[in-house]
Every structure is written in structure tokens, then in C-alpha cells.
Amino acid sequence: MTAKKEQDKETKHPNNSKDGRVGARGWTPPNTKGDMNNNNNDNNNTDTQDKIQYNTNTPNNLKTKKFQLRYPKKRIKDPSIYYIIKHYNVIPNILRANITEKQIGFMIIELEGKEKNIEDSITYLKSRGIKVNTFKTGTQLNKNKCTQCSLCIAHCPTGALHIPDKKTMEIEFDREKCIECRACILVCPFGAINDDLNGNPDTDI
Amino acid sequence: MPKTYQELNEKIKKGQAVVVTAEEIIDIVEKEGIDEAYKNIDIVTTATFGTMCSSGCFLNFGHSKPKIRMTEAWLNDVRIYTGIAAVDAYLGATELQHNDPGNRYFPGEFKYGGGHVIEDLVSGKDVQLFALSYATDEYPRRELRTMININTLNQATMVNPRNCYQNYNVAVNAHKEHTIYTYMGALKPNMQNATYSSAGQLSPLLNDPLCKTIGIGTKVWLAGAPGHIYSQGTQHTTDCKRTKNNVPEEGAATLALTADMKQMDSEFVRGASIKGYGASLALGIGIPIPILNKEILKSTCVKDEDIYAPIIDYSSDYPKRLSNTIAKVNYKQLKSGQIRINNKKVKTSSMSSYPKAKKIASILKKEIQTGKFTLNEPYEKLPQNQPFKQLEIRDNKKQ
Numbered sequence: 001m002t003a004k005k006e007q008d009k010e011t012k013h014p015n016n017s018k019d020g021r022v023g024a025r026g027w028t029p030p031n032t033k034g035d036m037n038n039n040n041n042d043n044n045n046t047d048t049q050d051k052i053q054y055n056t057n058t059p060n061n062l063k064t065k066k067f068q069l070r071y072p073k074k075r076i077k078d079p080s081i082y083y084i085i086k087h088y089n090v091i092p093n094i095l096r097a098n099i100t101e102k103q104i105g106f107m108i109i110e111l112e113g114k115e116k117n118i119e120d121s122i123t124y125l126k127s128r129g130i131k132v133n134t135f136k137t138g139t140q141l142n143k144n145k146c147t148q149c150s151l152c153i154a155h156c157p158t159g160a161l162h163i164p165d166k167k168t169m170e171i172e173f174d175r176e177k178c179i180e181c182r183a184c185i186l187v188c189p190f191g192a193i194n195d196d197l198n199g200n201p202d203t204d205i
Numbered sequence: 206m207p208k209t210y211q212e213l214n215e216k217i218k219k220g221q222a223v224v225v226t227a228e229e230i231i232d233i234v235e236k237e238g239i240d241e242a243y244k245n246i247d248i249v250t251t252a253t254f255g256t257m258c259s260s261g262c263f264l265n266f267g268h269s270k271p272k273i274r275m276t277e278a279w280l281n282d283v284r285i286y287t288g289i290a291a292v293d294a295y296l297g298a299t300e301l302q303h304n305d306p307g308n309r310y311f312p313g314e315f316k317y318g319g320g321h322v323i324e325d326l327v328s329g330k331d332v333q334l335f336a337l338s339y340a341t342d343e344y345p346r347r348e349l350r351t352m353i354n355i356n357t358l359n360q361a362t363m364v365n366p367r368n369c370y371q372n373y374n375v376a377v378n379a380h381k382e383h384t385i386y387t388y389m390g391a392l393k394p395n396m397q398n399a400t401y402s403s404a405g406q407l408s409p410l411l412n413d414p415l416c417k418t419i420g421i422g423t424k425v426w427l428a429g430a431p432g433h434i435y436s437q438g439t440q441h442t443t444d445c446k447r448t449k450n451n452v453p454e455e456g457a458a459t460l461a462l463t464a465d466m467k468q469m470d471s472e473f474v475r476g477a478s479i480k481g482y483g484a485s486l487a488l489g490i491g492i493p494i495p496i497l498n499k500e501i502l503k504s505t506c507v508k509d510e511d512i513y514a515p516i517i518d519y520s521s522d523y524p525k526r527l528s529n530t531i532a533k534v535n536y537k538q539l540k541s542g543q544i545r546i547n548n549k550k551v552k553t554s555s556m557s558s559y560p561k562a563k564k565i566a567s568i569l570k571k572e573i574q575t576g577k578f579t580l581n582e583p584y585e586k587l588p589q590n591q592p593f594k595q596l597e598i599r600d601n602k603k604q
Binding site for chain 1: 254255256316390391393397398399400475476477478479480485487540541542552553554555556557558559560561563
């Protein structure tokens with residue numbers, strides 16, 4: 001079901017990152033890596049679903065949004081994600097986190113749920129002093145700066161950066177598959193890949 | 206009937222030369238056969254685009270009032286070599302910016318260096334020049350700080366001691382735990398990824414493996430400007446393993462190139478920051494191969510699957526200068542995105558840009574077709590029998 005839904009979405013709206021992305025990633029069972037393996041094996045999701053029984057029905061009124069959270073030092077030990085799951089019934093998908101005691105608190109999280117619930121959980125997080133940035137674009141490939149060298153390809157864990165045509169060897173970036181891991185940003189010699197986070201998110205707040 | 210440079214140049218001037226790229230020639234010869242293709246085709250264009258650390262440029266700033274004899278100088282805080290005449294300097298591609306922490310916070314980022322200054326100059330940006338001097342009678346000024354750009358310079362001549370490596374290693378990391386950061390990019394442990402660096406079937410020296418037409422004096426397309434080969438490149442060697450088509454299976458011939466930077470296009474001159482390694486410069490180079498005889502035509506038909514490169518372990522064998530080769534792979538396999546080493550799948554990626562090389566080959570093709578770019582006969586061959594020497598560390602016996 002999910003795999004079929006995803007395929008439909010991909011064909012209909014390949015680049016609809018700006019508008020809410022209704023169930024773009026859908027709900028994937030937590031112990032399958034979801035999109036992580038999609039590039040190698042298209043049938044992967046359906047395979048695992050045959051073995052594990054999960055309720056994968058994603059109602060149409062659910063939305064998925066990506067946020068960047070920056071924790072002040074005093075909130076690092078707060079179980080804030082547990083709180084929003086419990087009280088606002090949202091499904092978090094932590095794409096990247098770097099939370100070290102006494103140092104920094106940084107997380108990129110995707111929340112899936114009713115729009116109202118997502119808004120409420122963000123209001124809650126903000127009330128706890130956590131800075132929340134909404135992604136306007138997320139990671140982006142600047143085609144003017146890119147020299148098409150393909151050095152990033154081997155570092156992309158999800159196949160978001162890929163070469164569709166081996167004859168032209170040109171690189172394409174599939175935003176839907178990107179999990180904001182920043183591996184490509186770090187290896188690109190030409191600074192051609194950027195995200196819209198202000199400054200370096202790994203540094204202290 | 207062998208063709209000559211003069212005949213080909215006359216054809217170019219009349220706009221009648223038949224030019225194809227090194228990629229197109231493969232299909233043409235397959236369809237028409239060598240004899241027919243030889244009759245029709247005059248020139249094959251080859252190209253490459255990749256990071257080439259042994260690059261740099263000579264600059265002449267003109268004289269300030271009063272004059273200075275620069276002893277130390279910086280462009281955008283990147284040190285330039287001033288151990289030549291008063292306002293002449295050499296800017297190297299891998300020079301770091303002043304106070305760059307290098308690899309002290311490993312792996313270093315090297316966000317700005319010599320290569321980036323060269324890119325800024327070519328794209329016409331203003332660059333800050335700061336120079337110091339001990340002052341002499343005729344050059345009394347001791348210090349200077351001003352903005353310059355490519356138009357205010359008297360000369361800006363790119364002079365690269367080593368470009369266009371004929372073939373190159375495929376780098377992997379066989380270490381069990383650590384990622385290593387090399388000039389071939391970040392290599393993950395346990396050979397999780399491999400990096401190669403050649404345009405393969407489009408690469409100039411792989412299309413002329415014995416350097417029959419590419420020699421000293423050959424006119425080349427260097428980042429949009431007409432330039433030429435002024436010497437053999439550093440580390441040029443003919444002492445290498447070759448396949449039966451004479452194509453080297455490892456690094457072999459290299460070229461030293463020069464051209465006027467004022468005529469260059471910044472799309473093909475790009476500063477590079479290689480994490481954990483340093484700053485560098487990526488350059489686009491195109492070289493036309495005149496089809497003087499059938500032998501030359503045959504060698505331009507080389508395909509990715511005929512060109513092999515050695516897989517080298519950059520975690521141990523390469524730094525220790527051990528000549529171990531894990532395996533050999535061809536460029537078709539490398540370009541597929543995945544190779545097999547010891548039955549393990551390894552993702553591949555390239556330091557060299559094939560789409561850019563393709564673009565350069567077709568730009569050069571157009572320039573020759575329209576008579577803008579003509580051929581130059583080399584006045585001397587590249588060394589045909591040259592070994593590769595290593596540096597042996599020895600004590601000073603006199604002490």
C-alpha cells in the first residue's frame with residue numbers, strides 16, 4: 001500500500017517540496033529503513049511489508065513537515081519529542097540529531113500528523129525555548145556551481161543524488177529522497193550543495 | 206594518403222574541416238569502418254575537466270607610485286611567491302589563505318585558497334593585494350594595500366607544470382575503521398567507496414597514447430583561451446604498463462600547459478576545497494587530435510571498456526609508496542556507479558567531470574569548425590623513453 005502510494009506521489013508530484021507534501025514519505029515501519037534502500041531495490045518496501053504486519057494506512061488529512069530544532073543548553077535533557085508524541089499524536093522521524101550534553105542541541109525532524117497537531121507541537125516546542133526553523137527548501141544543488149564531477153554520489157545514503165543517464169553522466173537531485181544528512185555538503189569541493197540553515201548548524205547556539 | 210597540418214589548417218580556414226568529438230568518433234568508425242572514416246574525418250576533439258593541483262599563474266601588477274620591490278605579498282590573504290622581479294609573482298593553486306588552520310582541526314575545510322583566487326581573477330572580481338618590502342633606493346615603498354582585478358593587471362599568464370594526467374589511480378580505503386580524507390575525496394573504511402579521476406574515452410592523452418600528435422608546441426584549449434604545451438609535465442614518464450592498444454594502465458604522460466588568463470572563461474576555472482587535503486583548482490582542457498593517418502584515427506576510437514585503471518589503497522599502500530595494486534577496472538565499470546572488489550560491491554564516484562569534458566569537446570569542435578581555432582604542429586616530441594625517479598632519503602655523509 002505504502003509503496004504503491006509513494007510511487008503514485010512520485011509520478012504525480014516529483015518536486016512538490018514546498019507545499020506540505022501530503023504523506024510524501026508516508027508512514028514506513030520503523031525497523032525497515034524506508035527510503036534508505038529504495039535506490040537499490042524498488043520492491044524493498046513491499047517485501048518487508050509481507051513479513052511484518054503494520055497498520056500502514058495513512059489518512060489523507062495527515063501532513064508531513066520538516067523542521068530544524070535548536071535546543072538551548074538547559075533544555076538538552078528534556079524529553080520534548082516524547083511529549084509531542086504523547087500529547088499531540090504526531091509521528092516524528094528524526095533525520096539527523098547532534099545533541100551533546102553541555103554543548104549543543106540540534107535536530108532535523110520530520111513530523112507527520114494532522115496539521116493542527118503539528119502546529120500545536122511546534123507551539124509547545126517554542127514555549128520550551130527551543131528554536132524552530134521551518135525548511136523553505138532544505139538541501140539544494142546549485143547547478144551553476146556544480147561541475148558534475150559526481151564526487152557526492154557515493155556519499156549519498158539514499159540515492160537522492162544520482163546519475164539517471166550513464167551516457168551523459170549528469171547529476172540529478174531528488175529532493176523527496178533527501179534526509180538532510182549533509183554528507184554531500186561536506187564532500188563537495190565546489191560548495192555547490194547548500195541547505196538553508198543559517199550558518200553552520202554544528203556549532204554552538 | 207596521409208594528411209598534413211598545413212592541409213588541415215587550410216581546410217579550417219575555409220570552414221570545411223570535418224570535426225567530431227572523441228565520443229562521436231567511436232560510433233562513426235563502428236558504422237563506417239576505419240577506411241571510410243579516415244577519408245571523411247579531419248580532426249577529433251578530446252577534453253578533460255578535473256582538479257589539477259599543479260597549476261598556477263604568473264602575474265604582473267604594474268608599478269605603484271612610488272615603486273615597490275615586493276618581498277612578500279598576498280592576494281585575498283593567500284601568499285604569492287615573489288622571489289622574482291619587482292612586481293612579478295607566482296600564485297599557486299594549492300596555497301592556503303593566511304591563518305588557515307590546515308588540518309589542525311581534522312579534517313580541515315580549506316574553504317579558500319590559491320585556486321579560488323585564480324577563479325576570482327578569471328571571473329573579473331576585485332581581489333585585495335597586500336605587499337611588503339625591505340625598500341631599496343630605486344624601490345622605496347615598504348608597504349602596499351590595494352584592490353586589483355584581471356583588467357588592471359599587465360599580464361596574467363597561467364603556467365601549469367602538470368596537467369592532463371594520461372591515466373590515474375582509482376582510490377579506495379582498505380582500513381577497517383577510519384574514513385580517510387585524500388585528494389581523491391573522502392574514502393570510507395572497508396572499501397565502501399572508490400574514486401577515479403579521468404574522462405576516460407574523452408581524455409586527451411588516452412586518445413593519443415603514444416603522444417604522436419600531442420607534443421611540445423601543440424596548441425590546446427585551456428579553459429576557453431588558446432594556449433599551448435610548453436614542456437613535458439612534471440612526473441611525465443613512459444615507463445608504465447600498457448594494454449595491447451598501447452593505452453597506459455596507470456599514470457604515465459603529463460603535460461605542462463600555458464595560456465593567457467585574460468581570455469579564459471570562469472566556468473572552466475574553478476577553485477576547489479578538498480576536505481582534509483587542501484585547496485586546489487579544477488580546470489577544463491581541450492586538445493584537438495589531427496587525423497594525419499589511420500593509426501592515429503584508430504587510437505582515437507578508444508572506448509571506456511578498453512581503458513583500465515589500477516585500484517590503489519590510499520590508507521596504507523599509497524602513503525607508504527608501495528606499488529601494490531588491488532585490482533584493475535575499466536572506465537565503463539567505474540562509470541556504472543558500482544564496481545566489485547573481492548566480490549564486494551563498491552560505490553564509485555569521479556573527481557573528473559565527464560559532462561564538462563563533453564561540453565569542452567563540443568565547444569572546441571565548434572571553434573575549429575568556424576575557423577576560430579587552428580592547429581599547431583609540435584616542434585618537439587614529448588620524451589619517449591623516460592623512467593620515473595623516486596626520492597630516496599639519505600644522510601649527509603660529511604657531517
